[in-house]
Amino acid sequence: MRDVLVGDYLRSRGLTRRGLLKFCAAAASWMALPPTLAQEIAAALEKARRPSVIWLPFQECTGCTESITRADSSTLESLIFEAISLDYQHTLQAAAGEAAEEARRRAMQDNWGKYLVVVDGSIPLGNPGYSTIAGVSNADMLREVAEGAGMPLAPGRDEAIDERCGRIFAEMNRHPAVLPGAGDLLARLDAAGIPWAIATSSRREQVAASVDALRLTRAPLIVDGTHVAHAKPAPDLLLLTASHLNADPASCWYVGDATWDMLACIAAGMPAIGVTTGAVDAAALLAAGATRVVASLAEIAV
Amino acid sequence: MNTLAGIPVSVELASGNVELLLHEIGHALERLLEFGQASIMDLRGVPLAPGEEGRILEFLGTGEVRAELECGGLSTVNESRFAGVWIVTHHDPSGEIIGRLIEISFVPDIIRSQVAEMRESRERIAREVALMSGPAVSRPTTARSTDGEDTAKVLEKR
Numbered sequence: 001m002r003d004v005l006v007g008d009y010l011r012s013r014g015l016t017r018r019g020l021l022k023f024c025a026a027a028a029s030w031m032a033l034p035p036t037l038a039q040e041i042a043a044a045l046e047k048a049r050r051p052s053v054i055w056l057p058f059q060e061c062t063g064c065t066e067s068i069t070r071a072d073s074s075t076l077e078s079l080i081f082e083a084i085s086l087d088y089q090h091t092l093q094a095a096a097g098e099a100a101e102e103a104r105r106r107a108m109q110d111n112w113g114k115y116l117v118v119v120d121g122s123i124p125l126g127n128p129g130y131s132t133i134a135g136v137s138n139a140d141m142l143r144e145v146a147e148g149a150g151m152p153l154a155p156g157r158d159e160a161i162d163e164r165c166g167r168i169f170a171e172m173n174r175h176p177a178v179l180p181g182a183g184d185l186l187a188r189l190d191a192a193g194i195p196w197a198i199a200t201s202s203r204r205e206q207v208a209a210s211v212d213a214l215r216l217t218r219a220p221l222i223v224d225g226t227h228v229a230h231a232k233p234a235p236d237l238l239l240l241t242a243s244h245l246n247a248d249p250a251s252c253w254y255v256g257d258a259t260w261d262m263l264a265c266i267a268a269g270m271p272a273i274g275v276t277t278g279a280v281d282a283a284a285l286l287a288a289g290a291t292r293v294v295a296s297l298a299e300i301a302v
Numbered sequence: 303m304n305t306l307a308g309i310p311v312s313v314e315l316a317s318g319n320v321e322l323l324l325h326e327i328g329h330a331l332e333r334l335l336e337f338g339q340a341s342i343m344d345l346r347g348v349p350l351a352p353g354e355e356g357r358i359l360e361f362l363g364t365g366e367v368r369a370e371l372e373c374g375g376l377s378t379v380n381e382s383r384f385a386g387v388w389i390v391t392h393h394d395p396s397g398e399i400i401g402r403l404i405e406i407s408f409v410p411d412i413i414r415s416q417v418a419e420m421r422e423s424r425e426r427i428a429r430e431v432a433l434m435s436g437p438a439v440s441r442p443t444t445a446r447s448t449d450g451e452d453t454a455k456v457l458e459k460r
Contacts, residue, residue, distance in 0.1 A: 017416035019373035022392050025412075026401040028344070035342040035403055039411060167349065 007046025020045065032164035052107050052115040054145055055089040058138040059131050060121025065091050087115075090133050101134045104145070113150040117142075125259065126284040162225075166206040176210045179277055181297035183214050188302040190218075197221040199241040199254075201231035221245070233260040235268035242270070255300070262288035273300065317351045320358055323404075327362075330406040331386055340407035355402070362387060362404075369413055375400075379410050 010020060024045065025038040033041075057065060087107035093100035107115060119142060124130040128137035136144075189196045197220065200207050204224045211220065221244060228236035242249040249270045254261065257278030265272035266289040274285030274293040282293040294300060323343065330341035345355055363383035371377040375393040382389055388410045392401040405411075 016373050017419055018371060018377075018412050021412050021416075022371075022373055022375075022377055022401075025390075025403060026392055029346050029401050032347065035344040035347070038342075 006048045006050060032160045050085045052087050052111040053084045053118060054087060054104060054107060054115055055118040056142060057091050058121035058123050062091055108148050112148040115149055117145050117149040166203050170206055173209045176213045178213050179297060185297045185300055192302050195245045197223060197241050197245055199223050199237045201225040233263035235264055238264050238268035238270050259284055259288040262290045265289060317349050317354060319348050319350055320354050323348055323358060324361060327387055334386055334406050343404040345402045362389060379413055
């Protein structure tokens with residue numbers, strides 16, 4: 001079955017080329033691709049052989065799997081879904097036990113460099129033991145599987161995805177809540193004559209609503225992901241921000257709430273204050289390299 | 303008055319993109335006329351404020367051609383009041399809109415007969431006519447142009 005072309009398979013299931021064109025037009029829209037690419041997507045899809053897909057459901061609610069497998073009508077998506085070779089999905093293959101893991105390894109070996117990986121759910125990094133599959137932590141399994149996956153992004157595609165993500169985030173981030181103590185801390189820094197800046201891997205326009213919510217008395221210096229080649233955890237953003245502030249990185253303090261913030265600080269040689277208002281706790285921030293950890297921005301003395 | 307649309311209040315918001323998009327449609331029509339280059343614009347790819355998509359569709363209006371396709375849900379193709387400017391709306395099987403495109407072309411791609419399916423049709427016609435005529439009669443299954451080239455290939459080149 002894997003040698004059957006996707007186009008032949010879809011036609012055998014009654015899908016017309018117009019139907020495929022329609023699906024590809026919608027898919028181009030979902031993926032923020034130019035609509036003129038629909039014809040090319042359709043042509044590529046028709047000539048493709050069924051790709052091997054390894055689906056890794058990690059810490060998720062299984063609702064996504066349920067909604068796909070329990071669909072009560074045959075949709076175009078389901079035909080496409082059948083047109084892939086789903087070689088591993090451990091929730092669906094739970095009863096198979098070790099045989100499922102063997103199927104994953106075989107699929108990887110047979111399709112090394114060509115298979116697709118779908119990741120569903122979060123991955124515990126602080127304590128990898130919270131979620132394991134067949135005794136392998138989620139992080140280790142993803143590293144192992146991702147190594148042989150292959151689908152290079154077309155030039156500019158990453159930029160288009162990032163831009164679209166940002167636009168959706170900005171639409172949803174209409175009324176951001178200010179972190180307690182944030183505005184006060186920045187006011188105290190200004191009063192003390194200590195220069196500060198916002199260093200974000202996001203785009204400037206994506207954080208505009210959050211910055212507006214601070215109701216600052218002056219426009220802040222914002223260094224964003226578009227100014228550097230590598231976002232956090234690479235040190236680029238922090239080093240560039242320090243240079244804008246005319247400061248030695250080692251003499252700056254970085255305030256952040258994510259493990260990647262701390263890792264970027266280590267790489268930049270910049271002391272880091274971790275704040276436990278984000279998704280990770282004090283232990284994870286310290287493990288990632290935080291110099292100090294506080295529970296609230298109000299605890300930071302100027 | 304039991305629907306939102308029935309409440310006589312409208313909120314005026316503007317992204318500033320409506321006029322830009324309409325200008326772009328005009329330029330695309332110019333490219334089509336000058337160079338034969340078709341264009342497609344994805345209305346979902348343009349940041350619009352609530353109500354602005356309706357303003358665009360209202361401006362474009364309806365022309366004399368309307369086509370409906372039933373392929374994985376309804377799709378409608380309407381020529382606007384401006385010749386060569388088409389509004390293509392795709393629905394999924396449950397009726398939800400999954401895409402709305404403004405296509406500036408002589409004929410939208412999705413309306414054209416598809417060459418691969420035309421080839422299958424050619425074979426099918428030959429088979430069915432042969433059945434009608436009885437097994438003793440053999441007929442050519444491939445029409446040829448005057449220089450001997452497969453007609454479907456000629457069509458595909460066009």
